[in-house]
Amino acid sequence: MVVIRLSRGGSKKRPFYHFTVAESHRARDGAFIEKLGFFNPGAKGQEETIRVALDRIDFWVSQGAQMSPRVKKLVKGYRKSSVAGSESDQDAA
Numbered sequence: 268m269v270v271i272r273l274s275r276g277g278s279k280k281r282p283f284y285h286f287t288v289a290e291s292h293r294a295r296d297g298a299f300i301e302k303l304g305f306f307n308p309g310a311k312g313q314e315e316t317i318r319v320a321l322d323r324i325d326f327w328v329s330q331g332a333q334m335s336p337r338v339k340k341l342v343k344g345y346r347k348s349s350v351a352g353s354e355s356d357q358d359a360a
Contacts, residue, residue, distance in 0.1 A: 271327055272335040273306065274299065283307050286319055286338060288327050303327075306341055319345050 268291045275296060277283030284306040287299040304319035324342055328334065334342065 269300070269327065269330070269332040270335060271303065271324065271332050271338050273337060277309075281309055283309075286324075286341075288332060291333075301327075317341060317345055321346065321349070 269288060270291045271286060271288050272295070273284040274287045274289075275282055275284055286303040286305065288301045288303065289297070289299040293299070301323065303323050304317070306317045307314065308316070310316040319342060321342070324334075
């Protein structure tokens with residue numbers, strides 16, 4: 268089964284995660300099919316916390332990929348923030 272999950276990177280005490288598409292039996296940080304974005308929980312100031320290719324997420328879900336619970340929660344929040352951001356851009360114009 269194909270899953271969309273987080274792959275941990277970064278250094279000790281400073282995690283950094285990539286959204287990856289991989290076979291479920293592969294190791295967490297092992298071989299993957301595609302990288303879809305990143306999540307930086309330790310972002311400070313103007314640093315970007317999360318970036319996800321929503322079109323690719325939708326593609327993989329349509330192909331039968333399952334999202335991990337954490338990925339599902341992060342993507343849901345990202346969709347909300349990107350919709351709210353685009354609405355505020357339209358209001359400013």
